[in-house]
Amino acid sequence: MHLKQLLYLSLLGFSPILAHSSTLPGSTEIVWTKQHADTAALPLDKSVRYGKLPNGLTYYIRKNTEPQERVFMYLVNNVGSILENEQQRGLAHFLEHMAFNGTIHYPNNALVDYLQKNGISFGADINAYTSFNETVYQLQLPSNDGELVNNGFQILQDWAQGISLDHGEIDKERGVIMEEKRAGKSLSERIQDKTLPVALNQSLYAQRIPIGTEQVIQHFPYQEIESFYKNWYRPNLQAVIVVGDINVDQTEQLLKKQFSALKNPIKPTPRQEYTIPLKGKNQFMVVTDPEITSTSIDISIKYPERKLKSAADFKQAIIKALFNDMMAARYNPVFRTANPPFLGGGASLGGFMGGLDVFTIQINAKPGRLKEGFDAVWREIFRAKQLGFTANELQRAKDSYQSQMENLLEEKDKIASSQYVQEYIQHFLNGVASPGIEHEMKLINQILPKISLSDIQQILQQYLKDSDRDMIILAPEAEKATLPNEADMVGWINTLSKEKLTAFKEELSDLPLLKSDIKAGTIVKEEKDDQLGTTTLTLSNNIKVLLKPTNYQNNQITFQGFSYGGTSVYDDKDFQSATNAVSLVGASGLGNYTADQFEKSLAGRTASASPFISETAQGVSGYANNKDLALALEMMYGYFTEPRLDTAITAGILANAKDGLKDRDKNGDAVFQDSVMALLSGNNIRRTGLTADKIKQIDPQRALAIYKERFADASDYKFTFVGSFDIEKIKPLIAKYIGGLPSTGKKETVYRNLHINIPAGKIDKKFALSKEDKAMVYLVLSDEYEYNEQHNIALQAFREVLEIRLLERLREEEGGVYSPSIQMDYNKLPDARYTLTVAFSCSVANADKLAQYSIEEIEKLKKEGPSAENLDKFKANDKLNYESALKTNDFWSNYLYSNLYNGDDMHRIFQRSALRDHLNPAAVKEVAQRFINDNNVIKIVQLPEAKK
Numbered sequence: 023m024h025l026k027q028l029l030y031l032s033l034l035g036f037s038p039i040l041a042h043s044s045t046l047p048g049s050t051e052i053v054w055t056k057q058h059a060d061t062a063a064l065p066l067d068k069s070v071r072y073g074k075l076p077n078g079l080t081y082y083i084r085k086n087t088e089p090q091e092r093v094f095m096y097l098v099n100n101v102g103s104i105l106e107n108e109q110q111r112g113l114a115h116f117l118e119h120m121a122f123n124g125t126i127h128y129p130n131n132a133l134v135d136y137l138q139k140n141g142i143s144f145g146a147d148i149n150a151y152t153s154f155n156e157t158v159y160q161l162q163l164p165s166n167d168g169e170l171v172n173n174g175f176q177i178l179q180d181w182a183q184g185i186s187l188d189h190g191e192i193d194k195e196r197g198v199i200m201e202e203k204r205a206g207k208s209l210s211e212r213i214q215d216k217t218l219p220v221a222l223n224q225s226l227y228a229q230r231i232p233i234g235t236e237q238v239i240q241h242f243p244y245q246e247i248e249s250f251y252k253n254w255y256r257p258n259l260q261a262v263i264v265v266g267d268i269n270v271d272q273t274e275q276l277l278k279k280q281f282s283a284l285k286n287p288i289k290p291t292p293r294q295e296y297t298i299p300l301k302g303k304n305q306f307m308v309v310t311d312p313e314i315t316s317t318s319i320d321i322s323i324k325y326p327e328r329k330l331k332s333a334a335d336f337k338q339a340i341i342k343a344l345f346n347d348m349m350a351a352r353y354n355p356v357f358r359t360a361n362p363p364f365l366g367g368g369a370s371l372g373g374f375m376g377g378l379d380v381f382t383i384q385i386n387a388k389p390g391r392l393k394e395g396f397d398a399v400w401r402e403i404f405r406a407k408q409l410g411f412t413a414n415e416l417q418r419a420k421d422s423y424q425s426q427m428e429n430l431l432e433e434k435d436k437i438a439s440s441q442y443v444q445e446y447i448q449h450f451l452n453g454v455a456s457p458g459i460e461h462e463m464k465l466i467n468q469i470l471p472k473i474s475l476s477d478i479q480q481i482l483q484q485y486l487k488d489s490d491r492d493m494i495i496l497a498p499e500a501e502k503a504t505l506p507n508e509a510d511m512v513g514w515i516n517t518l519s520k521e522k523l524t525a526f527k528e529e530l531s532d533l534p535l536l537k538s539d540i541k542a543g544t545i546v547k548e549e550k551d552d553q554l555g556t557t558t559l560t561l562s563n564n565i566k567v568l569l570k571p572t573n574y575q576n577n578q579i580t581f582q583g584f585s586y587g588g589t590s591v592y593d594d595k596d597f598q599s600a601t602n603a604v605s606l607v608g609a610s611g612l613g614n615y616t617a618d619q620f621e622k623s624l625a626g627r628t629a630s631a632s633p634f635i636s637e638t639a640q641g642v643s644g645y646a647n648n649k650d651l652a653l654a655l656e657m658m659y660g661y662f663t664e665p666r667l668d669t670a671i672t673a674g675i676l677a678n679a680k681d682g683l684k685d686r687d688k689n690g691d692a693v694f695q696d697s698v699m700a701l702l703s704g705n706n707i708r709r710t711g712l713t714a715d716k717i718k719q720i721d722p723q724r725a726l727a728i729y730k731e732r733f734a735d736a737s738d739y740k741f742t743f744v745g746s747f748d749i750e751k752i753k754p755l756i757a758k759y760i761g762g763l764p765s766t767g768k769k770e771t772v773y774r775n776l777h778i779n780i781p782a783g784k785i786d787k788k789f790a791l792s793k794e795d796k797a798m799v800y801l802v803l804s805d806e807y808e809y810n811e812q813h814n815i816a817l818q819a820f821r822e823v824l825e826i827r828l829l830e831r832l833r834e835e836e837g838g839v840y841s842p843s844i845q846m847d848y849n850k851l852p853d854a855r856y857t858l859t860v861a862f863s864c865s866v867a868n869a870d871k872l873a874q875y876s877i878e879e880i881e882k883l884k885k886e887g888p889s890a891e892n893l894d895k896f897k898a899n900d901k902l903n904y905e906s907a908l909k910t911n912d913f914w915s916n917y918l919y920s921n922l923y924n925g926d927d928m929h930r931i932f933q934r935s936a937l938r939d940h941l942n943p944a945a946v947k948e949v950a951q952r953f954i955n956d957n958n959v960i961k962i963v964q965l966p967e968a969k970k
């Protein structure tokens with residue numbers, strides 16, 4: 023992901039630094055102009071072929087080999103739900119659905135069927151989404167299959183102007199979309215329905231939620247969707263984006279040939295840009311609901327959006343990113359107290375929509391402490407406004423920012439094609455600059471050193487204003503009478519603004535991370551496996567380290583290490599202390615450093631090490647770039663030898679955990695999930711939900727003692743390292759930090775098999791807990807299993823074919839669900855078992871019927887085996903997925919670790935292609951009949967609560 027994405031899109035989860043929305047309006051083109059350098063539009067990256075056809079269609083083509091032999095093909099429409107009229111509410115989204123139910127060249131369901139036969143997975147590789155201002159269709163195809171790529175262009179063209187809109191298919195899809203709408207019914211939707219009109223300033227956006235209205239979905243005349251399609255799906259509002267392992271010139275010729283024939287309407291309706299007006303007024307709202315479990319306040323101060331087009335915009339966006347980083351760090355010490363004033367809180371600048379950005383202030387209050395939490399959050403805002411930040415704070419934020427961008431630059435030839443696609447979508451729809459990572463890094467090197475404390479200080483002076491401010495309180499129904507009104511909250515803010523605050527103080531340390539020197543071990547044995555590309559080192563403390571150097575990333579190293587044991591070796595009375603030991607220790611700092619000092623010491627560094635204690639093992643995992651690998655290993659060593667326990671922090675963690683449970687029993691979904699876990703575990707306390715009694719059982723000192731016991735002896739540990747390292751250069755680090763780990767030579771208790779398994783037999787349980795008129799159905803089949811590669815791939819095929827059949831029957835034939843979830847889990851340790859789970863939401867009236875249909879499909883698949891056609895779909899998809907996975911560090915890290923944990927043959931991966939290719943319907947049927955036990959079926963249904 024490139025810089026402007028880090029700056030512009032992180033509100034949607036794209037970045038840890040800043041926030042911005044992907045649904046902002048506009049399609050301004052970026053061109054060079056002879057203006058002042060800071061305000062001139064940034065150029066588009068020269069590595070992308072950009073153009074427009076005579077009919078107005080825009081295109082972006084880029085060669086990129088991550089992943090190899092793959093191409094991403096997108097059709098982007100500058101068209102969304104905001105363009106609907108009252109009779110069309112929901113039809114932009116409905117039209118997106120219809121693109122998969124018949125086109126000129128692929129009638130009915132032929133399109134999805136054709137792609138699945140070629141290994142393309144519906145959902146992962148072929149998908150679409152509709153938002154307020156755009157509708158985007160995507161394909162991911164193997165680029166070395168010329169016929170498939172050519173047909174991919176045909177599919178994009180069909181979506182652009184060749185969707186069939188068959189009346190029968192429309193009527194079938196009404197039920198599917200109603201089920202999608204039903205699936206969204208929840209506490210979140212109830213809150214959204216009340217708050218969106220306020221958040222969107224009563225603009226048209228509030229009336230154009232993409233899912234639409236029930237009345238329109240169920241009853242719209244066919245001509246309405248036909249009219250919407252013909253009016254808005256036109257080349258001057260469309261872009262085709264092609265990024266992947268391709269020949270750019272050939273691709274451009276194919277694209278021009280395929281899309282030049284698209285026509286615009288003779289009299290096109292102008293594409294109006296809709297904005298959310300700023301009225302200069304403040305708004306206040308209180309929303310209560312029986313299922314809200316804690317009181318929170320969301321304050322949004324809106325202001326005009328500043329789109330990222332020029333170097334000046336770039337600088338302003340970096341300043342906002344630094345401010346967010348520094349502001350977040352101010353709240354961390356407040357959390358790390360024995361009695362934190364809130365469950366959560368903070369302030370940040372980010373993006374919104376409709377031409378607006380937003381300054382957001384959030385407080386999640388503790389029971390009975392709303393004003394205290396409110397004051398604590400606002401006090402830090404006013405402290406920063408009145409007294410500013412420190413030079414040290416700014417330098418740490420700069421170091422972190424610079425480090426992130428340098429890491430991106432080092433990986434410039436490893437950037438995923440999907441990330442480039444997202445950039446060009448934003449360029450087309452919103453005019454967001456996309457100059458390329460090298461140009462971006464030049465800008466950063468020019469801009470970042472010159473950003474001053476006064477630049478940061480100006481942020482709050484500019485954006486913390488008393489107008490265009492929304493205050494929304496969300497609270498449990500029972501607290502309605504005690505909540506503050508708008509005047510109360512304004513009074514709180516005014517009082518706080520007049521407080522005489524002291525300057526922010528922080529405690530820094532120049533001590534080394536660890537108190538004791540490390541006594542390095544030695545490498546006593548080295549074994550190479552040329553076929554696997556690995557080297558195994560045996561160290562003087564008996565630890566084994568498996569090394570696999572790769573070139574899949576330029577500057578990324580991941581490691582994992584484990585030993586058997588875990589929480590299983592402790593009795594139930596110690597379980598809560600054992601299972602929470604890592605959380606308490608990990609929050610307390612390390613070695614010489616308190617938690618705050620440790621966090622600050624990592625600014626600008628790319629290094630992480632995280633201990634864990636699972637049920638059957640304990641260990642550590644981490645990552646680093648090459649420069650900071652020694653630091654990550656030093657951290658790892660510290661978690662073995664110098665853990666800390668901060669009594670104030672642990673008291674705060676436990677207090678927050680207890681306060682966070684208040685009124686949990688009033689949230690139907692939470693109670694349902696707890697009930698499911700209790701049922702599936704035989705009500706075992708190690709699987710059931712957290713309770714106040716369980717929190718009381720957590721003894722921090724006992725937790726520390728257990729932690730030290732688990733990490734006292736590393737002599738039977740096994741480690742894996744995967745990534746961009748040189749074996750000879752990494753050896754001294756491994757000898758020092760891993761070879762130096764404590765080793766008593768005492769053989770560790772392996773683990774206890776607690777036999778916490780899903781109950782056998784047929785169980786039918788209903789819980790009337792939902793506040794919504796819908797059912798949530800779970801079907802769980804589980805039994806003993808013989809774990810091996812041949813059986814595993816057969817079960818994977820069974821799951822894949824079952825998913826195809828349930829989509830066909832429950833969705834396409836019955837129109838009764840939106841998207842059933844099918845999960846197949848199998849494990850070797852501590853017990854070899856499999857678990858098959860089918861889950862879906864539906865109408866209450868259909869719950870039992872659709873559950874029975876699901877069981878019928880499982881029984882039929884078990885009895886008859888999969889059709890050759892559906893099995894071939896699995897095999898084609900598995901082949902493509904494995905080809906891509908084998909070229910990633912994540913795959914190899916997980917593969918090597920799981921094989922060490924299970925004691926499996928490391929070379930089994932080389933058998934997979936043959937096992938897949940020889941897999942036939944009879945083999946799948948045989949494995950299914952042997953293990954899928956339809957006498958062990960647990961049916962769990964969540965229903966609406968009884969009306970009072």
